[in-house]
Amino acid sequence: MDKLVTLEVADGIGTIRLNRPPVNALNDQLSAELGEAAREAAGSDEVRAVIIYGGEKAFAAGADIKDMAEAGYAAMVTRPIALPEAVTLVARIPKPVVAAITGYALGGGLEIALAADFRIAGESARLGQPEILLGIIPGAGGTQRLPRLVGPAKAKDLIFTGRMAKAAEAHAIGLVDQVVPDEAVYAAALDMVKRYAGGPALALRAAKQAIDRGLDVDLDTGMEIERLAFTALFGTEDQRAGMRSFLESGPGKATFTGR
Secondary structure, three states, X not given: OOOOEEEEEEOOEEEEEEOOOOOOOEOHHHHHHHHHHHHHXXXXXXXXXXXXXXXXXXXXXXXXXXXXXXXXXXXXXHOOOHHHHHHHHHHOOOOOEEEEEOOEEEOHHHHHHHOXXXXXXXXXXXXXXXXXXXXXXXXXXXXXXXXXXXXXXHHHHHHHHOOEEEHHHHHHOOOOOEEEOHHHHHHHXXXXXXXXXXXXXXXXXXXXXXXHHHOOOOHHHHHHHXXXXXXXXXXXXXXXXXXHHHHHHOOOOOOOOOO
């Protein structure tokens, strides 16, 4: 059986590629392999930042409806929840993650992109949660991550209507962070993650975890999460290297080892 997801590593950057032509429809195999790739990227010292990319034509156009069209409640409630688990694993990669979006990012495809830290879209990209048009709702985080990103009203509009947002609208509402020509999507994502790949890996991990965990708790608890992460970093080589470099040469000149 051919692999539908691969992890390619070069210069500290791991590219998770979805490869199920023509539009990377999400079946159980692709979902399971995405989860495996996310675990591998999370655990590899060679990977300092991650790009998720569906190729030049499409990011991922949602679930393969043929897999679930005739399923009843009992079948769905007992089947393996491969996609939600995979999306959660993507969200928990303790490194900067960028989704490079070409073509369609719909349904589960958008939910994968929502699990990234940043989203870069091509000018002709279309993004949406069309599940309502099938008589269901998003099932891999769309009702939770989308309103946290763009606010409840805008999320409800997209989810209630099932419509597709063009790249310009997605940028305007904060759903994507950057819009570039279609042919420049991967290169733009690469430029973005290069900013982080040479950074202090443990501090980046701590910052991401503090932000993500803090969003789900009250301010006092979030401040304690931050305090614990902040003080823990004083046990790292990167903290010592960064502060010594600052004192000797000024800001932004430190070389970090990730230890």
